[in-house]
Amino acid sequence: MKIDLSGKTAVVTGSTAGIGLAIARGLAESGATVVINGRTQEAVDKAVAAVAAEVPGASLAGLAADLGTAEGCAALVAAHPACDILVNNLGIYKNQDFFDTPDEEWTRFFDINVLSGVRLSRAYVPGMEKNGWGRVVFIGSESAFNIPADMIHYGFSKTAVVSIARGLAKRLAGTGVTVNSVLPGPTLSDGLVDSLKDEAEKTGKSVEELAAEFVVAKRPSSIIRRASTVEEVANMVVYACSQQASATTGASLRVDGGVVDSL
Template sequence: MQIDLTGKTAIVTGSTQGIGFASAKGLAEAGATVLVNGRGEEAVDGAVAAIRRERPQASLIGFAADLGTAEGCAALIEARPQCDILVNNVGIFGPQDFFETPDSEWTRFFEVNVMSGVRLSRAYLPGMAQSGWGRVVFLSSESALNIPADMIHYGFTKTAVLAVARGLAKRMAGTGVTVNSVLPGPTLSDGVAAMLADEVEETGKTLEEAARAFVMEHRPSSIIQRAASVEEVANMVVYACSLQASATTGAALRVDGGVVDSL
């Protein structure tokens, strides 16, 4: 299968590192013009430069804005009022006990993980429908189905993302625009690497070994018995954005390594 997105413009939110960066890189490799987003200019410039080092011909746009705010979303929409592909990747996570999680954290997680995608989808989907083609991908998580007891506020937002994506797919029925969710499981992203840094230093394990031990302790139902790479998740994102995925919409596409124990 040869995925060719030449002539398409993609926006990937939160794409200076992790799954977002890998997705931006993958879309650029497929020929799309990709907008790389992060909160700071330095991080955005660094990500753009990193992709260009490997793909000198990549067509890239850098845009710094905090898309966890209405103001940040409005700034992006004003600067780039149209796109063909929208990957709603920006998100935050972190364990915190339910009884110690204040309202402010529930609100912060909801604004970043859910409302960023709501605001951008509301802005860009009408243009996609008018042109008769478009792709929207929301990054959810296996935690949407397997709510972690130590991150209920996070799992809640990822379940909400599934609902929004499914509803939007129905709303866009017959327009040529598809809307899907991608559900990663434990993934060796920058955030996970930072979380495991102390264990790596204390035990002498490699990062991959520490991640494997984490998966087996906290997600023992994993079938691959390791953390996925960000590229493995990005492969699914790129496919969902492709012309070949034209009959895939309203789907929850799992890249969870088999963690969710269901058919």
């Protein structure tokens, strides 16, 4: 299967590192023009340079904007008024007990993890519908179904994302625009890798080994018994954005290593 996205423009939010950067790279490798986003110009420039170095001839643009705000979303749309592919990847997480999580933190997670995708979908999807083709992907999480007791506010935000993707897919029935959510499990993103570096130095174990131990301890239902790579998650997203995925919509596509124990 050869995925060819030549002539398509993709916006990937929160794409200066981790899963988002891998998605941007994967879409660029498939020929799409990719708009990379982060909060600072330095991070955006670094990510654009990294993808350009890895994907010779890639067509890339970058925009620094805080998409957790209405103003940031408006700035992105003003700079790039149309796209064929929208990947709502932006998201944050934080371990915090339910009884220690104030209203402000719930609101912050909702603004960043949920409303950013809502605002951008509202802005970009009408153009896709008019063109009769489009792809929208929301990055959810296995935590949308397997709600973590130590960060309920995060699980809630990801459940909301999956619900929005399903509902929007139904709203766009018959238009040629597909909407799906992709659900990573524990993934070797920058955040997890950074959190394990000290332990790796102390124990002499690799980050991959420690991540596998974490998965077994914290996500014992995992079938692959290790953390996924960012490329494995990106592969699913690129497929969902492809011409070949035209009959896949309204789906929650798992890249969770089998953590969610459901048929």
